[in-house]
Amino acid sequence: MRILVCIDDTDNLESLGTGQLTSVLAEQLEEAGWGRASYVTRHQLLVHPDIPYTSHNSSMAFFADIAPDCLERFTAHAESFLARESAVGSDPGLCVVDMAHLTSERDLIDFGRQAKERVLVKAEAYGLAEALGVHLTEHGGTGQGVIGALAGAGLRLGGNDGRLKGQLKIDSADGTVTVAQLLAHPNVDAVRTEQGDVLGAGERVRLHDKVKTVLLGGASVLLVQRDGECPEGGGWLNLSRRQLKQY
């Protein structure tokens, strides 16, 4: 069975970040033999004076394919993990979606969109979670993180928001690779420009700085631009961190 997991608001200024905890949780799911986890994505929520957050108000999500009889065990584990590992002063929330029993994908996705545009309250999150048949729990502090946890699940499900956690490691002697080599990486589904031009398998991309993909159209996409330093003028370059800020 397929599940979608999202956590939010587990950190304080001195602790491990929510992204690191999410990665650990995904690893533990696999180590326990419950199933396989996908990559983790980061989703930016609204920054607003009325919203409490540590430093950036983002949540982290991943899909996993697990054995049906492992759902209860995983959820219980995730709950105790968050209660134990979340930092003092944080307001952690956990969302676990059993995709087969989600009553409305559209409503969950819409909640995610709304969380990027307006201030939401806990009652709205709990109300929607109950209506959708989604597990949503708080594990300390004010529990305000349930809003971001549910919203992050919606944004991940929508497939058009956020950056993948971590960076791609792709071997190259001269710093350039072909699109075919990039597509051979398990976490790269497509290589294209922001304008939507898809690169052919034989085209070359110069990799600079940290190489990160974004979630677009439900796929992990490496965004590229024309490489101004390419002598023949035909090469491509991955977008910089600054250029990826909006995702």
Add this chain to the structure above:
Amino acid sequence: MWIMETDGTKVFKPGRSDWAAAAREAEQCDRFRPDDEDEWVADEPRSCYNCRYRRWTVRSFACMKG
């Protein structure tokens, strides 16, 4: 470079997109601590925009070690 608000919060005056100024400030700051790499937005590794102690606001960020 900084605005001191009435509650004592120290806000970065140039806003969210002055990459050079954010890098200069971080170079001079002995409290700079890099955030998780996934939260970095500046290309310059040492930048206030990549610091664990910056808290984003609508128009800029507040320095939580100010």
